[in-house]
Amino acid sequence: FLGFGGLWNGNSYDLICLYSEEKTSDVQSPADPGHPVKCSPVIIDNIPLNGPTVNVLASENFIHQSMSIIVENAIKKATDVREKVCEWRSPEQLKELLDLELRDGGESESEILQRFKDAIRYSVKTSECLKFNELRSEHRDTTLGKWLPEYTYEVAPVFTLAEEAVLKKMMELIGWKDGGDGIFNAGGSMSNMYAVNLARYRCCPDIKENGLSAAPRLVMFTSQECHYSISKAAALLGIGTKNVYAIPSDERGKMIPSALEEQILSAKSEGAVPFMVNATAGTTVLGAFDPIDVIADICEKHNLWLHVDACWGGAALVSSKHKHLLKGIHRADSVAWNPHKMLMACLQCSAFMVRDKTSLLQRCHSARASYLFQQDKFYDVSYDTGDKSVQCSRKPDAFKIWLMWKALGSKELEQRVDRLNFLHHRYLAEEIKKREGFRLLMEPEYANICFWYIPPSLQTLPDGPELWEKLHKVAPVIKERMMKKGSMMVGYQPHGEKANFFRMIIISPQVSRQDMDFVLDEINNLGKDL
Numbered sequence: 001f002l003g004f005g006g007l008w009n010g011n012s013y014d015l016i017c018l019y020s021e022e023k024t025s026d027v028q029s030p031a032d033p034g035h036p037v038k039c040s041p042v043i044i045d046n047i048p049l050n051g052p053t054v055n056v057l058a059s060e061n062f063i064h065q066s067m068s069i070i071v072e073n074a075i076k077k078a079t080d081v082r083e084k085v086c087e088w089r090s091p092e093q094l095k096e097l098l099d100l101e102l103r104d105g106g107e108s109e110s111e112i113l114q115r116f117k118d119a120i121r122y123s124v125k126t127s128e129c130l131k132f133n134e135l136r137s138e139h140r141d142t143t144l145g146k147w148l149p150e151y152t153y154e155v156a157p158v159f160t161l162a163e164e165a166v167l168k169k170m171m172e173l174i175g176w177k178d179g180g181d182g183i184f185n186a187g188g189s190m191s192n193m194y195a196v197n198l199a200r201y202r203c204c205p206d207i208k209e210n211g212l213s214a215a216p217r218l219v220m221f222t223s224q225e226c227h228y229s230i231s232k233a234a235a236l237l238g239i240g241t242k243n244v245y246a247i248p249s250d251e252r253g254k255m256i257p258s259a260l261e262e263q264i265l266s267a268k269s270e271g272a273v274p275f276m277v278n279a280t281a282g283t284t285v286l287g288a289f290d291p292i293d294v295i296a297d298i299c300e301k302h303n304l305w306l307h308v309d310a311c312w313g314g315a316a317l318v319s320s321k322h323k324h325l326l327k328g329i330h331r332a333d334s335v336a337w338n339p340h341k342m343l344m345a346c347l348q349c350s351a352f353m354v355r356d357k358t359s360l361l362q363r364c365h366s367a368r369a370s371y372l373f374q375q376d377k378f379y380d381v382s383y384d385t386g387d388k389s390v391q392c393s394r395k396p397d398a399f400k401i402w403l404m405w406k407a408l409g410s411k412e413l414e415q416r417v418d419r420l421n422f423l424h425h426r427y428l429a430e431e432i433k434k435r436e437g438f439r440l441l442m443e444p445e446y447a448n449i450c451f452w453y454i455p456p457s458l459q460t461l462p463d464g465p466e467l468w469e470k471l472h473k474v475a476p477v478i479k480e481r482m483m484k485k486g487s488m489m490v491g492y493q494p495h496g497e498k499a500n501f502f503r504m505i506i507i508s509p510q511v512s513r514q515d516m517d518f519v520l521d522e523i524n525n526l527g528k529d530l
Contacts, residue, residue, distance in 0.1 A: 058109075065113055073120040079510060084486035087121055163398035166405070170337060171353055173317040175330030181361050182353035183388050184397045188311035189229035191336035191352035192278070194361075194390075196220065196233040198334060198354065199276035199305035201364040208364065212238045219243045219267045222278035223255035223290055227309055230278050243272070252442060253288030255279065261298050276305040281326050282313020285495055285503060286441075287448030289313055293328030300331075308332040311350070313446060315342035318410065319417045325445070339401040342417060342447065342507055349397045361388045424506045425449055428516045435520060437528075441501050449504040450495075453478065453523050455530040472499035478527040487522055 077083045089097060097118065167182040185191060200218060201208060207215050218239055222230045224246040234244045245267065248259045260277065267274050277299050279290040292308060299306040308329050314337030316322045317329070329335065333355055340349040354361055366387045405413065425444050432438045432451050437459060441450035452471060461467040475492035482488055491503050504519065 062109060062113075066116060069113065069116055069120065073117065081515065085489050087486060159396035159399050162396070162402040166398045166402050167351060167353060169405070170317075170351055173323075174332075174335055174353065176353075176355050178357065180353055180355045180357060181359070181388070182351060183361065184349070184351050184394065185389065186391065186394070187348050187350050188227070188309070188336055188338045189232065190390075191311065191338075191350050192227065192229045192307070192309055193233040193236065194352045195278070195305075195307035195309075195334045195336065196230070196239070196276065197237055198361060198364050199307065200237065200239070202305060202360065203273070203275040205363075216273040217243065217271065218275050219245055219272045220276040220278065221245045221247055221260055221263055221274065221304075223247050223249050223253075223280055223283075225249045225253045225255075225283040225286065225288060226278055226280050227284055227311070230309075249288070252445070253283050253286035255290040255295065257291060257294040257298060260295065261302075264298070264302055264304070274302060274304055276307060278307050278309055279332075280313075281308050281310035281329065282316075282446055283448075284312065285448065285493060286450065287312070287444060287446030289325045289445065291328075292326060292332065296328050296331035305333045306331065307334045307336070309336050311336050311338040312341050314338070315417050316446070318343070318413050320414065321418060343401065343404070343413060344416075344507065345397075345401040345404055348395075349400050351398070365390055424511060424513075424516065427513055428504065428506065428520075431516065431520060435524075437524065438520065441495075441498065447506050449506070450501050451504070452499070452501045453527055455527050457530065468499040474527060474530055475500040475502055477530060478523055481526045482522065485526075488519060490519065490523070 163184055167184075168179065171180050171182070183194075185194065199220070203218065204215050220230075220234065220239065220243065222244060226246075231241045231244050233239075235241050245263045247255050247263055249255055264274050277295060279292050279295050281289050281292065283289075292306075296306055298304075308326070310317075310326060310329065313325065314335070316325045317337075335353045336350070337353070338348075338350045339345040340347045408416075425447050428449050429440060429444055432440050432449070437454045437456065439452045439454060441452070444450070453474060454471060455474060458467060458470055458474075461470075472494070479490070479492055482490065491505070492500050493503060494500050502523070506516075
């Protein structure tokens with residue numbers, strides 16, 4: 001109530017005085033609770049700083065109405081297969097429907113509630129079991145953890161400890177028996193940027209103070225199938241995208257280790273300084289897992305930092321049956337893992353972890369802001385995690401996965417991964433093989449099911465340039481039709497020289513075999529006239 005430790009207010013109740021209709025109000029003195037303090041309004045530029053700012057009862061009523069809207073529209077309807085996945089409108093139409101302009105005057109409570117309803121109505125239902133468009137979904141048990149910022153223990157004691165508990169558990173699953181360090185941050189792209197910056201700091205610690213002018217030409221290595229955030233990190237950090245060496249992948253999208261070592265030796269012969277290798281555990285398109293164990297051997301040989309981008313594939317670690325896909329991940333120096341993907345924590349929920357226990361993460365990013373991270377506090381300041389981050393305040397993203405983990409338990413999470421990843425996708429792959437007009441791009445290794453739909457008019461054409469040129473145009477049309485109809489969402493993309501194909505991502509535990517049958521039936525219905 002009397003918290004003024006940071007340069008922000010957590011909510012509208014962080015006031016010197018409680019709400020009162022009177023011009024002055026009595027507030028209990030924190031020093032002497034038995035004696036009230038007379039509090040007069042303080043007004044600057046016609047703004048009451050400690051006067052009546054909120055009607056508590058009205059706010060409570062508003063919150064109840066809001067939650068009713070969430071339950072009815074964002075939970076019940078979003079999990080009902082009879083409802084549309086989306087209410088498609090063009091950008092121009094949606095601008096008119098939502099009235100996005102920010103005006104000087106505020107709107108009434110009823111108008112705000114209507115905006116709320118409209119926002120939900122015209123948003124994609126991320127919990128809908130017929131939505132297979134991205135590598136994430138959401139579980140209802142995590143929605144309570146979407147609020148409140150954190151950067152020091154005194155500001156967020158519960159969330160700080162929840163983050164510590166979750167990171168400890170995730171490190172155990174990685175196989176770091178002695179633990180390590182880590183932090184939740186704003187997405188997998190940010191986690192990969194942390195990895196690049198930390199690897200560079202270990203290689204050239206003087207860069208933090210002296211900048212890039214005195215640094216050698218640093219180069220890093222990643223597979224051609226890696227996430228685009230690796231190149232973005234190189235650009236942002238001044239390494240340069242041309243100093244990111246793309247290593248060829250095999251036909252299944254896995255990095256070729258022999259090609260990696262060749263590139264490392266080539267870079268050294270050019271006078272460059274290799275400092276990092278990024279391996280991917282679960283590529284975005286094909287769902288491929290790089291051979292981490294072999295790559296780790298090469299990194300140890302050349303003294304390179306090994307980062308594993310397991311943002312998508314990390315969920316396999318909770319499965320005793322399928323964690324072998326990430327064999328060797330315990331040898332990584334750092335790991336990125338997004339629970340908001342297959343584990344279904346609310347977006348965003350992204351962990352970056354390092355095996356180092358010498359405070360490397362802290363030393364790399366620390367600015368030692370004396371107004372936040374005082375060293376003479378009355379508690380153990382090692383719990384002030386904010387100085388390890390490039391941000392200041394952060395959302396308590398770890399609390400979402402902690403709450404869900406508490407609600408479901410490790411076993412249920414394991415069963416979910418097994419069920420979604422390795423039972424549903426097998427069923428769908430077999431159905432695709434059986435159906436006329438459907439063709440798998442390759443046998444799936446993970447939850448990425450990649451396939452073509454070939455309309456009847458093209459089924460007599462032999463494989464060749466004519467077929468692939470025409471087939472390339474099919475998926476975009478079907479995607480447009482399904483979006484405008486609102487029946488489901490399935491992504492598509494080309495890959496190398498391959499024509500556009502559908503990439504179906506199975507994440508929601510609500511998905512049934514009937515749903516998967518519906519997807520294939522619907523694609524056929526939407527595209528059979530092409």
